[in-house]
Amino acid sequence: MIFETERLIVREWRDTPDDLDRVFEIYRHDEVTRWIGMEEPLKSPDEARTVMTRWQARYEKNEHKYGPWAMEIKASGIVAGTVLLGPLPEPSDGSEGRGEIEVGWHLHPDSWGHGYATEAARGALELAFGRYEVPEVYAVAYPTNERSIAVMQRLGMSPRGLTTRWYGREAQCYVTLPRQRAASN
Numbered sequence: 001m002i003f004e005t006e007r008l009i010v011r012e013w014r015d016t017p018d019d020l021d022r023v024f025e026i027y028r029h030d031e032v033t034r035w036i037g038m039e040e041p042l043k044s045p046d047e048a049r050t051v052m053t054r055w056q057a058r059y060e061k062n063e064h065k066y067g068p069w070a071m072e073i074k075a076s077g078i079v080a081g082t083v084l085l086g087p088l089p090e091p092s093d094g095s096e097g098r099g100e101i102e103v104g105w106h107l108h109p110d111s112w113g114h115g116y117a118t119e120a121a122r123g124a125l126e127l128a129f130g131r132y133e134v135p136e137v138y139a140v141a142y143p144t145n146e147r148s149i150a151v152m153q154r155l156g157m158s159p160r161g162l163t164t165r166w167y168g169r170e171a172q173c174y175v176t177l178p179r180q181r182a183a184s185n
Ligand SMILES: CC(C)(COP(=O)(O)OP(=O)(O)OC[C@H]1O[C@@H](n2cnc3c(N)ncnc32)[C@H](O)[C@@H]1OP(=O)(O)O)[C@@H](O)C(=O)NCCC(=O)NCCS
Pocket: 031, 032, 033, 035, 036, 081, 104, 105, 106, 107, 108, 111, 112, 113, 114, 115, 116, 117, 118, 119, 140, 141, 142, 145, 147, 148, 151, 154
């Protein structure tokens, strides 16, 4: 387990039939993948294995410090989705990277509307600012992704406006600092 919150256990995704099924179930929905830079939704369970293999390589590379992680609902054992904490990619606009850390969330549509994304992200920010002593955490979303931007606002993050710094496209950028987060609690 990475951390827990009132209703969630946040843990690494596992190469098990249940987790592979759930990865497929989450990322086969266009209403999930259209916002996260995936070219198209997953079409077969085999593609879930490719995603899992990529994530597991990422865990190794980051020495198991960073996600993507599964957020499991304690009451049901169902995985609501993915919460991410980790380094943003190298800037795609030619500017120099500063090793910025981002937080993110991808939930199965059956788990939207319960506050799980915000709850898991709060836990991820605790980890970032507490154990990892990260100075600031970013979140980026396509400008029309109102549900994701609403999560950033619920977290008390501050808008930094539009950016083209990462992922090769325009995004709304939010940031939170430890002091800001404490003030919003
Ligand atoms: C973005 C995304 C994670 C937001 O999910 P979400 O469920 O709306 O966000 P939260 O977990 O913060 O839940 C908030 C909602 O739960 C409701 N809620 C119900 N019970 C709640 C509780 N106990 N505590 C808090 N909120 C609760 C809130 O009222 C709010 O509802 P509203 O949207 O009607 O105002 C989800 O839409 C998603 O996965 N989208 C596809 C992928 C994506 O876009 N990822 C982000 C890329 S940048």
